[in-house]
Amino acid sequence: MADLSQQKCVACSGNSSKLNDEEIKQYQAQVTDWEIKEQDGEKRLEKCYKFSNFMKALAFTQKVGEEAENQGHHPALLTEWGKVTVTWWTHDIGGLHQNDFVMAAKTDKISEQLVK
Numbered sequence: 001m002a003d004l005s006q007q008k009c010v011a012c013s014g015n016s017s018k019l020n021d022e023e024i025k026q027y028q029a030q031v032t033d034w035e036i037k038e039q040d041g042e043k044r045l046e047k048c049y050k051f052s053n054f055m056k057a058l059a060f061t062q063k064v065g066e067e068a069e070n071q072g073h074h075p076a077l078l079t080e081w082g083k084v085t086v087t088w089w090t091h092d093i094g095g096l097h098q099n100d101f102v103m104a105a106k107t108d109k110i111s112e113q114l115v116k
């Protein structure tokens with residue numbers, strides 16, 4: 001399967017279907033260290049990135065935000081001193097979509113490009 005980080009997000013409407021557990025498992029195998037969380041009955045993809053200070057965490061936050069805007073698909077971002085928690089899910093369908101895994105893979109790429 002093509003590298004998820006090289007893919008683009010697709011337009012996703014409210015009637016797009018959520019990934020089922022089997023599909024989630026297959027996608028999860030293609031990204032590292034992303035946890036599946038559930039909040040308000042909606043599955044989400046979450047990962048915490050560590051940094052040596054607040055400004056590096058903020059720089060990472062900015063880059064992820066820019067890519068989200070480029071792709072039209074946006075995360076929840078919790079930026080703290082030395083760490084950023086990134087959470088992806090598709091609000092319009094109340095669950096996980098391929099787009100969320102594409103963006104998780106892109107988030108990992110951004111992290112690899114930054115000095116921690």
Ligand SMILES: C[C@H](O)[C@H](O)[C@H]1CNC2=NC(N)=NC(=O)C2=N1
Pocket residue numbers: 072073074075088089090091092093
């Ligand atoms: C109108 C706008 O394109 C939509 O609301 C987009 C924006 N970004 C989004 N981001 C995420 N994570 N889920 C969405 O359903 C979503 N919808």
